Every structure is written in structure tokens, then in C-alpha cells.
Amino acid sequence: MTDPFLDSCRAIVGAAFVLDQPHDMAPFLTDWRGRFTGSARAVLRPQDTAQVALLVQACAAHRVPIVPQGGNTGLVLGSVPDDTGTAVVLSLARLNQVRAIDTVNRTVTVDAGAILHTVQQAAAAHKLLFPLSLAAEGSCTIGGNLSTNAGGTAVLRYGNTRELCLGLEVVTPQGDVWDGLRALRKDNTGYDLRDLMIGAEGTLGIITGAVMKLFPAPRATITALVALDSARNALALLGLVQDACGATLTGFELMSSVCLELVATHFPQLPRPFTAPHAQYVLLELSSSESEENAVRLLESAIGSAVDQELCDDAVVATSLAQSRGLWNIREHIPLAQAAAGKNIKHDVSLPISRIADFIDVTDAALLAAYPDSQVICFGHLGDGNLHYNVAPRDGASHDAFLANQAGINRIVNDNVAEMHGSISAEHGIGALKRDDLVRYKEPVELNMMRAIKAALDPLGIMNPGKVL
């Protein structure tokens, strides 16, 4: 049976790179957390930008919807197709080269399908730092990071993926190649199409290449775990450390007592820095461009001031790389400990930093009043105002009964976020998962501008339909 559309795709990329058999397509159709499996007409695997452009032209000619996919590690169902089977998945995985590094301009030019870890390594080979870092870095791609404006653990010092990007190469919904691969710190020649494409989740075009910023690698990094009796004190500590340490501050992660207990239960081999429990903990990281001595001095001085001001109850400073790794391991094992404990309801929210303590107080109280069997597992990038405010059943409560409350729990959390002028998706994006929430919480004026831009750039509506808008 001939299919003129698939035949034209085969003519572009070769038959081996047009997958249309179920078992070949399967790895591309299920999302990272395994919550949803879609269906596709085919999976297309181009090897370069020119092939991507030709494939998009073929899709436009045949009105075939396109789902661009990088490492497929997203958390909001943005990179998998729906279940209609009408769309193709266009995988960027074969565009995986680091094209060039300019050590004087401190930039790296990469294919969209380059793995984040590969880019980090390419920078490190020149003693430079590509600061983007997140849990999926061994699998996720730069194109996916850009399309979702990924956050991660270095945002406090270096910004989101958006702030790390100087230029883009994009295949438009018409199949034209826009060469916006500029490597400039300043360029005021017209509309900011770069930032429009970043975070658009593949709905306005396909990112095929990018110029990213590099930074001098810090000479020394030091980590501490600070115990405090409230999130409010953690906020005061943040201000104190920012004033005292400036750009040296590279990490400021909040974790509640429940988080550390959960990690201790499920990963007893990890360090337990304090004998007695405390209400909150802050994982604090400083990175000095000078020396380890400088980092230690700054940290000790900041913690000393915090003790004087009675902001912190106790503190542990890592004196070796292994100890530092151990402290970060506690933080990074929270999601794993949650998974081991059973299902839970996740929220990725942000707030003005000044409202964080209020948000936690008010939302905890509202949730416990409405759902007495619930337990809040709250941690996150406090320095960015970003909380992973997750809700699980209390020990002994039924998981299934609890999960039936998901809509109501989401509503309490998101309503409080909206009330305090926060964001219902701080770093994960909208995808297909939060599309209805977007309509609920975004005002019509903004949604209408978004729709007008979508219609103007993708009039056929073939780019990742059903995502974001």
C-alpha cells in the first residue's frame, strides 16, 4: 500500500529513518513518566536541518501535524503525540553534534538534538562552564531545553535556559530555515523572535540549532546544609546570603522536615547530617572564581551572621567533594523517595519570593482542612521562588482514595498560586497536561495575543497541535 506522504518522507531521509511499524515507533510514543502513550502515523528521523525543512514542507503540503521531539524527558506531555494517530513525531535525535566552540566569545553552537550532558562536557574540555543542569541531563537535548525554557539547579546564578541562549536556527511551519544563529550579547534589530521560540514547546517552529553562552568555570565550590525553624527564616537567610556573597551564591534549595525523613526512610545509606529534626533545611552552595579559601571565608561569615541573627538552628559545611555530593544527594533523592513511597500529586509552582512563606502557610492549612489525610512534601529552588509543592497521602491512608482527590487538590494549590500572583508552571511548561489550567488562570487578553501569534506563524496549525494552546 503506497502512502504518498510517507513516500515523500522516505525520499527525503531514506526509508530506514521513516519508522511506521508499532514496535519501532513505541519508544517515541510514551512520555517520560509513563503516564500516557499516544499514536503516530510515523516517526521521522532527519539527520540535518535541511532534511527537517524538507520534511516540514512535506507535512505542510499534506496537512500532517508534527510533534517535534528531543530527548522526550518532558513532564507535561509536550513531546508525545495524542491518540488520534494523525501526527508524525519528528525526532531531532540525529542532529546531535556540537558544531563549534568559540573560547574567546565564550559560546558554543550546537545541534538541537545534542544531549545536555554532551554540551556540558564539550564546555568543560575548554575549562569553561555550561551551567544548565537538571536531573534528565544524560538524556534531554538542548532543543528540548530551549523549547521548554528548562530551569534546573543553576538558575539562581545563571538564569533559565532562555538567559543562556544567544541565537537560534529554526525551521518555520512553512519549512523555511531561519538562520538566527547569532553569537551576540547585544542586538536590537527588530522583534525578539528568539525568545518567542524559546518556551513555545514546538508550537511555532522547530528549533534545529542554537548558540549558547559559556562561562568561566568557578575555581571552588562549597556546600552547606543549614537547619532552620521556618520557611520565613529561610527567606531571611536568602537575603542575608545574597547581600554577603553576591554572585558567589549559586544554589539555595529549600527542603522541609518531611522531605528529609522520607529520604532517610527510603535511602538509609545516605548521610543524616543532623541528629534532631528541624522544620526546614536549606542546601546552600557558593562558587568562587577566586579560591576555596575565599568560598569558605564567605560561607562561614554568612552562616555566622545568620546564627547571630537567630535565623538558623544548626549548620553542616561539607569539607570535601564527597561530603558535598552527599548533601546534594539528599536533595536529589527527594523525588526518588517520593516515588518509592507511592503515588503523589505534583505541582511545579513559582511565587514572588516574598510570598513563599505565606503561600506555604495558607496552602498547607487549606489542604489539611479539606483533605485531612494529605501530607505536603514541599521542596524547591527557593532562590528562584520555585517550589515543588507535592501532596501525598499520610502514612496508612489509602493511595487510591487519595488520588481521587487530585482535581480538588490541584485546585486549592493553583488557586492559592494565582491569588498570590504566582505561576502554575514554573519550569515544566504547559504541554497537553496543563492546557486546561492555562485557560483557567491566564487572562483572555494574554491568551488572545498568544492565539493571534500562533495563527500568524502557523496558519495551518500543524505545529504540535493540542499543546500549550
Place this chain on the structure above:
Amino acid sequence: MTDPFLDSCRAIVGAAFVLDQPHDMAPFLTDWRGRFTGSARAVLRPQDTAQVALLVQACAAHRVPIVPQGGNTGLVLGSVPDDTGTAVVLSLARLNQVRAIDTVNRTVTVDAGAILHTVQQAAAAHKLLFPLSLAAEGSCTIGGNLSTNAGGTAVLRYGNTRELCLGLEVVTPQGDVWDGLRALRKDNTGYDLRDLMIGAEGTLGIITGAVMKLFPAPRATITALVALDSARNALALLGLVQDACGATLTGFELMSSVCLELVATHFPQLPRPFTAPHAQYVLLELSSSESEENAVRLLESAIGSAVDQELCDDAVVATSLAQSRGLWNIREHIPLAQAAAGKNIKHDVSLPISRIADFIDVTDAALLAAYPDSQVICFGHLGDGNLHYNVAPRDGASHDAFLANQAGINRIVNDNVAEMHGSISAEHGIGALKRDDLVRYKEPVELNMMRAIKAALDPLGIMNPGKVL
């Protein structure tokens, strides 16, 4: 004689704030450098966002073009009307309040018409820093800074205006108010309309308010002037200082020998730090969050390494605030010295930093070959890759004969910029002045996307017509 459109404007803002007499309108019709005077149907002076929205609705109903205006200090004729007299100037000057400061979130919410210097002072009153700083800061407004994505002297450390903004309030071309006044470091809920509006020069809507980031004020700032024998050595020095000083480096300005001679001739009262001339100079500024001792130590160590590597010939370190001010005065008097010397042809270009020395060599040679009477006055923000590459007649040559060559000189400079993948407008924007250049140097794919967005958001074409596109 009644004019239904102006009557409706008077009903919105009051008759006193609808100026239609030539002498009342005059201050709003001529650009900052006095090169062009346009004509307007009226100048409208609303007092708040609600009035701006109603005025835009009236303009849309009567198809009256709108030229938004802040401090009118732009350099590319973006904030003055053309000479047809059909447009109104909509001045944001009365929206001039600092609405709120959040010292914990480190943000300031301002009206678009707030003067930059006022915002700096508001931050300083809380011991915080609003880092945007540029020559016109006593007159320019935040709305204008945002609409042109202003650069200035702190970009190296803190980024352009774009990087300083978290949220916007915008009146759309339909006269709706988009409340995007978010004060969040992370928000991935849909298209980045904020960055689309920033740098759009009032062609997509009118910015009426903004949330801007604040930073801890540095504890100490230290300045040095370094003499070098080439721009190439200045580039090597930049890399060395970035590695050694990290985020402490807050200024890295290049000035050629000609620049310092020009300043010495026209402003003999200013300091002359070196007795013998050198080919190039770098004004270098470090700002420490720790202490003056820390800044001095970092600077001395960096300059010591530069001397060891034979990158610099001589250096002067300012040991007092007055001396530091004196060094900055040399830099800031270059444009004034140029003005005193007579007319000249200005270019505001950027390049990948690694191409700066090549660009200067190649462009200097091409210009002198084609126009032997010309002299290059090149200075700028080297750390950002931004050069003010100005061209003047050599001493004794006729200014008028020289200026007749403007088109040819622009062409040589801009062609070299394009050849080296630079930008023909690094920080000043496009306005009406560089509109033709944009069409010459921007590829059609990008221009077409810009036009599609313009048509989608402003279908009547009433927002600042004839600017940018």
C-alpha cells in the same frame, strides 16, 4: 471647528492634556539630537493606564496612528512622528511613579514614564541596585528603555534592559490592558510576550508599567585604566580578567588612542593618566560584594598576570572615588569631544567578541582606502562586543565634503558587520533611521515572521507606523 476624535480624547484626559497648538507640541516633535522635526495632529498626555487604554480605543476607532513617547531621548527617530501630521504623540511622561518596591523579592514596580534616575534612586534608598545606567538617565524613562531594550554601561554584569525585566503591563493596539506585571524568576506558562514587547519600539503595543529586578548594592567598586598596544591584546585581557574575577567584573570599555587625544584636546581639564600615547586603552571596573580590599586584591592580581603575559603596557588604578570618576569622565567625554570637533558619522555595531580585532583591522583599512580623508573614532563596550565605530574627517579636511560620503561609509561599515555575523544596531534600535538598513541586512524569512506578528497584533497598523518595519 470641532474634531470628533480630539473631542473624544479631551473627554478622556481633559482638555489641558490634549495639546494641539504648534508651540505646545513643539517639544514632543523633534528628536534628541535635533536632526528631525515631525508633525502631529495632537500630543496626548494621559495620567494613568486606564486613560492610555481609552485613548488607544479612540485612536483605533478613528484609525489615528499613535507614536508612543517616553523621555524622547532615542537616537534612531523612534519616538517622534513623521512629517505627515496624521499621527498623535502619546506621551507617557505623566505615568511617572514608582508604584512599589519589594525588598525581599528584590523587585521594583514602576510606571513606564518613571525617569531612569528616579528608579535608581528608589532602589538606592533601600540599599539595593537598579543597574541600568546610560548617558540619558536623567531624562529617559523605563518605558523607553524597555521599548528599545537599552544597553548602557552595566550590560557586561547585569545584561540589557531585557534581562532586568520580569513583567510588563501593556495596552494592546485594541486598547485592552494586558496585566503581565509578574514578579517571578520562573514562569513557563505560554509564549514570551514580555520579550516580544521589549525592543519592539512601540510598534506592538504601549508599555505602561513594568516589574524590574533589583540587586544587592556592591560594597566596593574599583576602576583602572590599562594601556595596550592593540585591540587584540584587549581581547586577551578580557578573557584573563573574566577568568580571574568572574562576576566581579562590571565594566570593560575599549577606547582607541584617537579617542583619548580628542578628549584631551577639547577637555584639557580632565586627567591625562599617561604621558606617552598608547594604541588602545581599556577602562576596567570591578565591583565586589565583599570589600574594597577584595576588589583591590583581585584587580592587582589580574593586572599583574596581564603584565606577566605582556598584554598591557601600563596601568593606572584609581585610589579614590574622585580618581575613579576622573577615569570614567574620559570615557564619557568621548561623544562630547566628538561633537565639539564637528559632525561625524556614527555606528552602533556589535560583533562576536572573538571577531572584534579582525573587524577593526579590516574596516579601518577599507575605510582609509576608500576615503583617505577619514579618521576612525572607535570606542565601546568591549565586554559586550559593542563598538561605537564612528567616522570623522581627518584634521583639516572639509566636513561637508566628508559628510557627502555618509552612504558609502555606512555601507563599508555595515557590510563588514554583516560579513562577520554582527549586528548593525547593538543597543540603539531601528526606529525610522535604520529601517532601510534592516531590509538590506535581515534575511527575508526573519522579516516575514516579524511582519506576520505585526499584522496579527496590530491589524489596523496604528502603532508607531514607519518604525522598525
